[in-house]
Amino acid sequence: MDNTSTSVSPTPTTVTAPATAPVRFDSKIAVLLREDLAPWQRLNVTAFLVSGLGTAVPELIGEPYADADGTGYLPMFRQPVLVLEGGRELLAGAHGRALSRGLPLAVFTADLFATGNDRDNRAAVRAVPTAALDLVGLAVHGPRNAVDKVLKGARMHP
Numbered sequence: 001m002d003n004t005s006t007s008v009s010p011t012p013t014t015v016t017a018p019a020t021a022p023v024r025f026d027s028k029i030a031v032l033l034r035e036d037l038a039p040w041q042r043l044n045v046t047a048f049l050v051s052g053l054g055t056a057v058p059e060l061i062g063e064p065y066a067d068a069d070g071t072g073y074l075p076m077f078r079q080p081v082l083v084l085e086g087g088r089e090l091l092a093g094a095h096g097r098a099l100s101r102g103l104p105l106a107v108f109t110a111d112l113f114a115t116g117n118d119r120d121n122r123a124a125v126r127a128v129p130t131a132a133l134d135l136v137g138l139a140v141h142g143p144r145n146a147v148d149k150v151l152k153g154a155r156m157h158p
Contacts, residue, residue, distance in 0.1 A: 025144070027141060027143055027144060028141070028142065028147040029082065029139070030082040030084060030139070031045075031083045031084065032084050032137065033045060033085045033086075034085070034137065035085045045108045048106075049137055049138065050081055061077060062075050062077065083156075085155060085158075086153060090154060093153075094138060094140075094152075095107065095135055095138055098140045101149075103147070105138060105139070106140075108135070108137040109125055109133050109134050111127075111128070
């Protein structure tokens with residue numbers, strides 16, 4: 001008689017969440033704006049900042065869209081973008097925390113409002129040391145808890 005026992009593993013099962021269950025992402029995309037910006041500046045800064053994340057982290061971009069007639073549209077982020085606000089000091093602190101964690105980061109400085117093209121934008125940022133940047137906005141992507149720590153103290157944009 002053979003005393004060797006054979007263990008049978010249970011068949012793996014896949015749990016599928018119902019279509020109505022909220023989707024929880026492992027990562028977070030967030031924009032932090034300085035609270036004293038004019039409405040047009042807030043929109044402009046947000047648009048510029050998120051464009052940087054899409055190019056640096058291509059897996060954030062989903063598939064292209066198409067309507068029922070087959071008209072195609074550009075792909076967008078696969079997950080929501082949180083927009084927050086805070087004061088000058090909060091922005092500087094968040095910037096430092098994002099850099100220390102090595103998170104993908106886009107910045108927009110006050111100097112960029114006076115330029116009119118990409119070359120001059122990059123030159124304006126390059127001319128100022130990191131600690132002296134007059135930040136009006138930043139965008140960051142990373143694990144949820146890391147982004148939450150970077151943005152600690154910020155409040156949701158109204």
